[in-house]
Each structure stands twice: as structure tokens, then as C-alpha cells.
Amino acid sequence: MTAGHPDAFPLTRHSVVRAIASADPEARAQAYDAIIRSYWRPVYAYIRMRWRRDPADAQDLTQEFFTRAFEKEYLARYDASKARFRTFVRTCLEAFLSKDYDAAHRRKRGGGARIESLDFARADADLAAHLRSDAGDPESWFRREWTRALFADAVARLHAECDAAGRPQAFEAFVRYDIDGPDAPVRPTYAALARDLGMSVTDVTNQLAWARRTFRAGVLDAIRAFCATDEEFRAEARDLLGATPEDAR
Numbered sequence: 001m002t003a004g005h006p007d008a009f010p011l012t013r014h015s016v017v018r019a020i021a022s023a024d025p026e027a028r029a030q031a032y033d034a035i036i037r038s039y040w041r042p043v044y045a046y047i048r049m050r051w052r053r054d055p056a057d058a059q060d061l062t063q064e065f066f067t068r069a070f071e072k073e074y075l076a077r078y079d080a081s082k083a084r085f086r087t088f089v090r091t092c093l094e095a096f097l098s099k100d101y102d103a104a105h106r107r108k109r110g111g112g113a114r115i116e117s118l119d120f121a122r123a124d125a126d127l128a129a130h131l132r133s134d135a136g137d138p139e140s141w142f143r144r145e146w147t148r149a150l151f152a153d154a155v156a157r158l159h160a161e162c163d164a165a166g167r168p169q170a171f172e173a174f175v176r177y178d179i180d181g182p183d184a185p186v187r188p189t190y191a192a193l194a195r196d197l198g199m200s201v202t203d204v205t206n207q208l209a210w211a212r213r214t215f216r217a218g219v220l221d222a223i224r225a226f227c228a229t230d231e232e233f234r235a236e237a238r239d240l241l242g243a244t245p246e247d248a249r
Contacts, residue, residue: 015031015225016031016034016035016226017080017085017225017226017227017228018228019031020035020076020078021076028070028076032066032069032070035075035089036066037149038146038149038150038153038222038225038226039086039089039146040062040118040149041123041145041146041148042086042089042142042143042145042146042149043062044058044059044118044120044123045123045127045141045142045144045145046138046141047061047097048124048127049127049138049141050138051097059118059120061097062118062120064096065093065096065097068096069096074092074096075088075089075092078228080227080228080229080232084227084232084235084236085226085227085228086142086143086146086226090139127141147240150219150223150240151219153218153222154215154219154222155215157221157222158171158174158211158214158218159171161214161218162214167207167211169197169199170207170208170210170211171211172197173193173197173204173207173211174207174208174211174212174215176188176193177190177193178208178211190205190208216241219240219241220237220241220245223236223237223240
């Protein structure tokens with residue numbers, strides 16, 4: 001299995017949850033790749049914080065969880081009437097760690113299928129301060145890392161759409177003002193962006209408006225990918241965006 005590759009997005013996003021239980025092996029494999037991209041960091045963070053495993057052990061368990069979930073079709077048992085999908089994933093993870101940890105730990109380190117493109121070093125750097133301080137609870141970190149993955153996916157999609165539309169300046173303005181700007185010592189003004197990007201302030205305003213609409217649409221698309229019902233989709237959209245899908249567009 002692979003995850004995180006920029007060309008690995010052929011599956012229609014709103015069909016991911018349904019495709020987990022598809023009779024088509026290729027559709028199932030694509031669905032699991034999408035799940036890995038969105039959930040490997042939440043899974044890894046949960047193992048590190050809730051179960052206090054060291055990095056090497058947590059990496060092996062993360063790999064093992066997704067491999068077993070694919071082979072044994074754990075996630076195909078999802079019932080939208082009982083829980084949100086992300087809650088179900090965490091429940092499956094807890095069951096795996098409680099029942100299968102010893103067996104997984106006995107497997108030769110490095111053996112079995114390995115999932116590519118998982119940046120564990122970056123994940124550990126993000127977790128380091130919180131592991132030292134015990135800040136937050138594991139459940140909150142599972143949700144936080146899932147949210148981070150979802151927004152990172154939406155940013156990557158926006159970048160691709162800006163390139164395809166011949167609007168690289170829209171992405172540059174979006175990153176500098178909306179992503180990096182809030183944490184910068186001094187947030188750039190529209191006038192400063194216009195000067196740096198060689199356009200008018202009006203153009204900056206228009207480019208940012210387009211980028212924000214496109215980004216919000218990408219976030220909603222990513223949310224829908226892992227929701228089996230409209231009710232779940234609306235609830236997740238309200239939680240993440242503070243608005244219904246219609247209001248967020």
C-alpha cells in the first residue's frame with residue numbers, strides 16, 4: 001500500500017466510506033489509501049500519547065494496524081447509525097491495541113507490508129512538547145491530528161487547482177495571508193502582497209476570495225469522503241468550519 005503520493009487521488013472522494021466494503025479489490029485498495037492519508041497521524045499520535053509507546057514501537061504498530069485493517073476488513077464493518085467514521089476508526093484502533101498488541105509486537109520489526117510516505121519524524125516533532133507536558137487528552141489529539149490531515153489535504157488540492165488554473169499567485173497570496181499570516185510577527189497587508197506579487201490590491205482581493213472558496217470546497221469534499229450520511233457530513237462540517245455546508249461554501 002502507498003499513501004501520500006500526489007497522483008493517488010483517482011477515487012471519487014464522497015465514495016471512500018462505501019468503497020471500503022466494495023467487491024472490487026482495486027476500489028477497496030484506493031479507499032484504504034485515502035484512509036491512510038487522513039488517519040495515519042491520528043493513529044500514530046494516539047498510540048504515542050494514550051499507550052505511551054516509544055517512536056519505533058508506535059511506528060510498527062501504526063503500520064500493523066492499517067495492514068491488518070486492510071487484510072481483515074475491520075473498517076468495512078462501519079455502521080453510520082452507531083458512530084461517526086473517525087470515532088469508529090479510533091474504536092478499531094483501541095481494540096487492535098488491546099487485543100493484538102502482543103502478537104503485533106512479536107512480529108519481526110520491519111517485516112510485513114510497509115506503508116510508504118509516512119513522515120514519522122515530522123509527527124514526532126509536532127508531538128514532542130505535548131508528550132513532555134501531558135497537554136491535552138489522547139482523544140482530543142486524535143481529533144486534532146485528523147483535522148490537521150484534512151486541512152493539509154485541502155491545501156494540497158488547492159495548490160494543484162491553482163497550478164491547473166494558471167493562478168499560482170492565488171496560492172501564494174493564500175499561503176502568505178491565511179496560512180502563515182496569523183502566526184507571522186507582522187501579517188502582510190493586501191498592499192504588501194500586491195507589491196510583492198506584482199498585481200493590484202483589487203487583484204489580490206479577488207485572488208484571495210477565489211482561493212478561499214476553492215479551499216472551503218476542498219475541505220467540504222474531504223469531510224464528505226469519510227461520511228456515510230448527510231447528517232454525519234453536516235455535523236462534521238459544523239464542528240470543523242462552524243457552519244453548515246451551505247453556509248461554508
